[in-house]
Amino acid sequence: MTSPQLEQKFTSVITKHQGIIHKVCGMYCHHPEERKDLFQEIISQLWRSFPSFRGDSMVSTWMYRVALNTAISSFRKESKRKDKESINERIFQIPISKPNEDKEEKLKYLYKAIGLLSKVEKAIIMLYLEEHSYEEIAQITGITKTNVGVKINRIKSKLQRILKPMYDELR
Amino acid sequence: MNLDELKTTWADYTSELVHENEVEEAQVQVMLSHQPQSIISKINKSLLFEFSLLFICSVIFLFVINQYPENHFLFNFSLVMLGVCAVFSGFFIYQYKIINNLDYATENLAESLKKSISSLNSFIKIYFYSNAILAPIGFFVGMLFSYNIFQTEAEGENEGSTPAFFPVDEYFIFLILVAVLVFVFFFFFTKIYIHKLYGVHLKSLKECLAELESA
Incomplete structure (x- = not known):
């Protein structure tokens, strides 16, 4: 599969199942700006792992796995607003x-x-x-x-x- | 509110959240072209910048070695510095490999956490050793270089002379003392700095893994 085809397939999968990413962002980030940053970071991680996703598991399982891993393990700065709000x-x-x-x-x-x-x-x-x-x-x-x-x-x-x-x- | 109500509230909240933030395919494509400014990408940029500087220095030292083989001091100094650059380059390449190996994608949560902890531990170790040990060595060689220039000028020797590379006198002992002090300073400074940068995150990852694996 060529790169544009892969990108097309990826965007189609993400658009269809984007609810999963929004839900993870909603669970881990309260502030809209933080949610937006995490959303983009998850998209980036999903794109990195997409070529190795062979469909052995369900798309939703793969997306939850990546999204939760990113939300928990990534080097995001802890919000200072969180405690103050x-x-x-x-x-x-x-x-x-x-x-x-x-x-x-x-x-x-x-x-x-x-x-x-x-x-x-x-x-x-x-x-x-x-x-x-x-x-x-x-x-x-x-x-x-x-x-x-x-x-x-x-x-x-x-x-x-x-x-x-x-x-x-x-x- | 009981847990069933919580499920309903969660469903209401998430359906509104998804509806309000829905993205089109074109927006996803734009996101792919703009890499997020995560700390990993910042570390990568910083490593690339440091590596470029090191490469330029190595080229200069290679040029000096090639152009002034008769000047023993310049030749030896450049050779030592080239060695230091080579070791630093090795550290940078290793750091780059480790930091880009932090892939949260393919494993389940527990495996991913284990991998992240192991990679971050290796990164911290290599970061610590490269800064706490090599930096004082570089500082010592630099001071030795300036001392030799000073000695050459004081002796009124002509350009291209060959001063002793490791003169054993009082100033040399002074240099060693300064190098030890610099080493002690770098050792503690790097330790505190690394802890501030990555220590909290590493601790949080370890806590998550312990909690996940606890029965």
Whole structure:
């Protein structure tokens, strides 16, 4: 396959499955500028690995693998804004077309909960929220299915602990 | 809010996020032509610049060796400096290979983290040794060179003379002391500098791997 053909195929695959990259960016970066930088970095990494992608795994598995690896392992500068910004400041940067109070509250809690998770926990819970099977999560993360199950249960408990007071507050 | 509600909220949020930030094929092609300004690309640029400087210096020393073989001091000095340049070049090539080997693409998360940690460890080691050891040696040779010029002028010798390359006197001992001090300074400075540059990132990668592998 020639280089223009490869590029054409790549852009077509990326455009079709771009949701995966946006979701990873949304999980790891709160600020729009940071999301944009990470998005471009993931595209660059995907392009580098595209020639070696032979289709042994699903396109989505390959994309999640590259995107999560980039988000966790790359040399990005940690945002100084992160600590300074309040949750309320962040909420205005979330692109919601028609915000309503309830939705806004829930998003606020979602952000707060995500913010309290580690990088690894974020990767696992994101795959879980995206309805991936334990086997797929194990393939992407490189740990056993049993370990995936243990970790998901642990993260669920952690999230319950974080979300319960917020839920009580809502009532 | 329970976990099911969290799933719904996540789905709402991500669908809005994807919708708002959707890119066309043409935009992806533009992104491919503009490489992101990641730290790796910055390190690459810096390594390339340093390597170019080293190459120019090597050419100059080769020229001197070729043009002034009768001047023993210039000949020996250029030969030593050429050796230092060759060793530095080896370090640069090795650093370049390591830094460009940080490919997060093909492996799963755990394998990728292991590879990144191993590559970064090698890079830090090579960066440390090249700066903490070779830099004082270069400094010492430079001081020796200036000392020989001073000695030649003081003795009123003509151009093209052959002063002793390693004169053993008090000034030579002074040079060694200065070189030791420079070595100590570079050793600690490089250690702190490297830790500031890469130490935090390396620690974070190790923590991620430990967390991932813990049962």
